[in-house]
Amino acid sequence: MWGIRLDRDGDMPMKRQLFAALRERIWSGALAAGEELPSTRRLAEALGVSRNTVNEAFEMLLAEGYAVSRQGAPTRIADGVRLDPRSASAPRPPAPPPARLLADFRTGQPDLRTFPRYLWQQLAAKAMRDMPEPWLGYTGPQGLPRLREEIAAWLLRSKGLQADPSDLFITAGATHALHLAADLLYEPGLDLITEDPCHAEMIRVFLEKGYAAKRIPVDEHGMVTSRLGGRPGSPIYVTPSHQFPLGGILPAARRAELLRFARESGSYILEDDYDSEFRYYGDPATPLAAMDAERVVYIGTFSKALFPALRIGYAIVPRALQSRWTYARLHVDVQNPAFDQAVLAEFLAARKLDRHVARMRRLYRERRQALLEALSEQFGDRWRCWGDAAGLHLAVEFPGRRFGETFRELALLRGIRIVPLEQHCLQKGRHESKLLFGYGHLEPEEITAGMRALKALLDEAGS
Incomplete structure (x- = not known):
């Protein structure tokens, strides 16, 4: 009937197959508004299915408003549900086969081959056993307190950065933190004062939100701070501990000049702590945030130290921005998955990150x-x-x-x-x-x- 064919061996239940087939015919106009549907007995016999299957398909049509029915009257197609035919989209060209990379x-x-998967699996099992019941619900936009405490302790012992866990906010990586900061600090007409060259994907976050780029050149030591300029209040993006992509470490005099400029212009510095864990001669550079926690939004991630798919980062947010940061996070995605945070907290507490790094x-x-x-x-x-x-x-x-x-x-x-x-x-x-x-x-x-x-x-x- 109406060319309907049901697949008895398919994964979709036959009642839903029948509903979908009838719905398609209603959309196309093959079943017109006001047209009477056959009795469930007649349709069941025509399709070779049980009346229950047809009844359930009809109930779905009625529930979603494709059909109407009154006591003692036959079921009819509802008015106003026909759709004009969709234009056929151009066929997608086949993707070229990936080149064999030499x-x-x-x-x-x-290097993801060396990550201690079995250890992570053990800690994951422990985290699931020990997770309090409230952690399985909505835990808030700031992140698990225990993870924030462990990150603060790790920053102190690895980079000499003293951070209060209450100033830490868990994010889904550095890019997520920059999206939040870009929204938070935006005003029409502001620049993004940025290193050039810089991480193109990070800067695109700001350009797509309406910022203009104020380019500051980079030499072998990092941002040339003597060239600083831009509209007052404009945020400043910098990678002082390992400049991307040229790799310099910003000297102390330039750090001080950058902070003086930020204070005088009313700007916040967005410090992207890129790759700083892996310094091969000497200790990692002390973050800029250690010099002025109220002018610097310090952004870090575990993508390089652990693995990118973890999608956990963090930001140390100046207190003047924290209520707005919390509001922005609450209305975007509420929180990172609590389970992943709990596992990372275990990894940090056992000093496994220190040894892995x-x-x-x-x-x-x-x-x-x-x-x-x-x-x-x-x-x-x-x-x-x-x-x-x-x-x-x-x-x-x-x-x-x-x-x-x-x-x-x-x-x-x-x-x-x-x-x-x-x-x-x-x-x-x-x-x-x-x-x-x-x-x-x-x-x-x-x-x-x-x-x-x-x-x-x-x-x-x-x-």
């Missing part, structure tokens, strides 16, 4: 050295390394060469994933000779083979 120098990728720091130091040796082996002295011995990537200058989007696409076609530094520049043309080499996720032999493939491509492509 080298993958993407940035920001930790120490282990990974040794591993990444070896891989950084392997990258430097591979560069020397393939390019001799025709390159220059930028930045401090820290993080999971290296900015490398090749004097006389120019790298842009065309080169990136050509390299990918040849199986080499690598990013020209220009991709992270707001003002183009100043860093065309530099490439970014991510190495944290690569074994030494993968680094060597990848550098050999890159050398062959550069020899072929010329300058």
